Amino acid sequence: MDLKQLEAETDILPRSFYERPTIAVARELLGTILVHGRTAGRIVEVEAYLGAADLAAHASRGLTNRTRVLFGPPGHAYVYFIYGMYECLNLVAEPEGTPGCALIRALEPLAGIGIMRRRRPQARSVEELANGPGKLTQALGITRRHYGADVTRGPLAVRRLKQDAPFEILATPRIGIRHCAQWPLRFLIAGNRCVSR
DNA sequence: CAATAGATCATCT
DNA sequence: GATGATCTATTGC
Numbered sequence: 001m002d003l004k005q006l007e008a009e010t011d012i013l014p015r016s017f018y019e020r021p022t023i024a025v026a027r028e029l030l031g032t033i034l035v036h037g038r039t040a041g042r043i044v045e046v047e048a049y050l051g052a053a054d055l056a057a058h059a060s061r062g063l064t065n066r067t068r069v070l071f072g073p074p075g076h077a078y079v080y081f082i083y084g085m086y087e088c089l090n091l092v093a094e095p096e097g098t099p100g101c102a103l104i105r106a107l108e109p110l111a112g113i114g115i116m117r118r119r120r121p122q123a124r125s126v127e128e129l130a131n132g133p134g135k136l137t138q139a140l141g142i143t144r145r146h147y148g149a150d151v152t153r154g155p156l157a158v159r160r161l162k163q164d165a166p167f168e169i170l171a172t173p174r175i176g177i178r179h180c181a182q183w184p185l186r187f188l189i190a191g192n193r194c195v196s197r
Numbered sequence: 198c199a200a201t202a203g204a205t206c207a208t209c210t
Numbered sequence: 211g212a213t214g215a216t217c218t219a220t221t222g223c
Contacts, residue, residue, distance in 0.1 A: 047215070056215070066208065084205030086216050103215060122218070134216045176215055197217095 001110045006033065006040060010159035015152050018074035018093050022048045022100030025074075025093040027187050029102055030169060032160045036140040039115050041107030041130050043158075045188040045195045047174045049090070051099045055179035059099035069148050070099040077149040077156060079142065086134030089142050091151060091158065105175070105186070106131045108194040109139070116140070132196045 010033055018025055026048035033042050049057035058080065059070045069078045069092055078090040078101050090101035107130035109116055116129045116139040123129045130136035137143070142156065149156050168190040173182055175196065188195045 049215070058215080061209080064209075080215085081207055082214060083216050084207080084214095088215060090215085105215090132216070174215070178214090 001040075003035075003038060003040065003111050006035070006111060006159075010161050012152055013075075013158045013160055015073070015075040018091065019095050020093065022050055022093040022102065023185065025091070025100075026102040026185070027169060029091065029104070029158070030187055030189055031164055031167060032158050033110065034104065034107060034136075034140065034156075034158055035111075036142055036156045037112070037115075039112030039140045040110045041136065041140065042110055043104055043106075044108050044192040045104075045106035045186070047103040047105055047187070048185040049101050049103060050185075051094075054183070056174065056177040056181075056183075057099070057101075059101075067099065070101055072096060072148075075150060075152045077142075077146045077151055079137070079144050079147045081144055082134075087137045087143055088133040089137050089146070103133060104136060105133045106188075106194050106196045107136045107139070108192065127193045131194050 026046045029043050029046050052060050058067050063071050073096045074092050076092045079087050081087050089104045092101050094100040109129050120139050130139040151158050170188050170190045171184040172186045174186045
């Protein structure tokens with residue numbers, strides 16, 4: 001898809017979208033479009049990470065240098081480095097002072113697919129370009145430099161179609177965690193080919 | 198197919 | 211000093 005056309009058919013999500021309970025924000029991020037530079041993809045899988053009671057969430061350890069943004073105003077990016085190799089993108093939810101975020105786990109590539117292929121030569125198909133939290137940051141060129149970035153303006157933004165077709169949402173346990181392993185806080189678009197493995 | 202090892206480092210104990 | 215919101219390549223059936 002052409003970026004100009006995409007911008008014409010979508011609006012940037014306002015800060016008020018993010019200033020709500022984390023689970024609602026996570027669910028409703030499904031189907032929205034993440035844009036960075038000349039690349040863009042539709043969000044097809046997310047996970048919610050809550051506050052103090054959610055021991056799987058980084059924010060449950062309290063306010064530290066790393067978790068600072070999670071306690072700040074909503075609509076900003078929380079990017080963290082993991083396993084010495086990968087970066088993961090989250091979007092901060094809840095009113096300022098209350099932690100909570102949505103981990104973006106998979107995208108359906110929409111624009112800049114050639115650029116994504118160059119950044120992820122291992123991918124054997126378009127579906128594999130961004131079907132995982134570490135893969136999508138590579139494909140879109142998102143790094144720790146985006147820590148704290150405002151996604152309601154600027155080169156990294158989330159947009160929603162002015163008119164979108166309905167789809168079915170599935171809820172499952174989150175992937176790759178030890179604590180709260182049964183909580184159904186992973187949300188995905190049923191039947192989508194780009195959800196993670 | 199499924200299972201697993203290895204890469205590699207910021208963060209917090 | 212151990213751990214981890216991952217991914218890839220490789221092994222073995």
